[in-house]
Amino acid sequence: MPPKQRRIAIMGYRSVGKSSLTIQFVENHFVDSYDPTIENTFQKMITIRGQEFALQLVDTAGQDEYSLPPQSYYVNIDGYVLVYSTNSQKSFEVVKFVYDRILDMKGTNIVPVVLVGNKSDLRMEREVSFEKGKELADSWKAPFLESSAKENQRVEEIFKCIISRMERSENIGQQKSGCVLS
Template sequence: MPQSKSRKIAILGYRSVGKSSLTIQFVEGQFVDSYDPTIENTFTKLITVNGQEYHLQLVDTAGQDEYSIFPQTYSIDINGYILVYSVTSIKSFEVIKVIHGKLLDMVGKNKESGLSSLFRVISYEEGKALAESWNAAFLESSAKENQTAVDVFRRIILEAEKIDGAASQGKSSCSVM
């Protein structure tokens, strides 16, 4: 097997949308049902995608809002961003649009970029359309139901690898998902 590659991924979104739950589900394989506001946590995990081993460093960030100022550390050595919103919160959906705009301002505009008892207010199609408007990958996930949590992180690796290939040809960019 080739030598493992390191990738750093930042998980961003409004407060209490499941950023930590998604990350912990991926890293530890369990759903944490309690809410404990995150300041910032870093998780690591080894994962193999298409025969290549990756050492992931996942930066689980504090919840952002439309007034948050992004620390410079969110743009240094980050290979990809996962933007998380709750399908039960229009506010969280609106906030990721603001976050996306701030990311573009920060990293450069030329870069590529559990529904059980809750009532869905953002359709799959709305989420997909927003991602398409950003030319970003889209996956809907539920950390609670363990739906596609691993797929989200596999996909960001694949997107970062596509961009890494472009970077080796003289282009520089990161991935937003």
């Protein structure tokens, strides 16, 4: 069976670790330096429950509550990983705006999304509690994970989870809600 093609956009406020999560997942290493991303696309093959997926990961430029992301962030995108930093309340507020914008642009209220609180390793600098992230994700009926790109915590799980959500949205009614990982 040929691999299923999937396009995933990684979106969120600037400096939340979108590129670090993507590079950690694709290349298995942490990038310590920060150069603001304009837009980058990465490819990765992954097998889940015997099915191969050819992923195209669109690492987007950081969004804010005033910017209008380009149309390309909505056209032919199968799912979204929305990232905020656990040490930035501002990034948490912006991710809400980004989610609303996706729904507006897609013209639907059901979009495969995973909410990610990144930088969980910065425990002493935390501004957004796990409970607040979970509460927001629950309001979207979306999975929620906290991660650390630096420590490679739950990074692969994020992408397996969004693939599961995309598959579920294609086969509505065939699976229960939530992520199904194996």
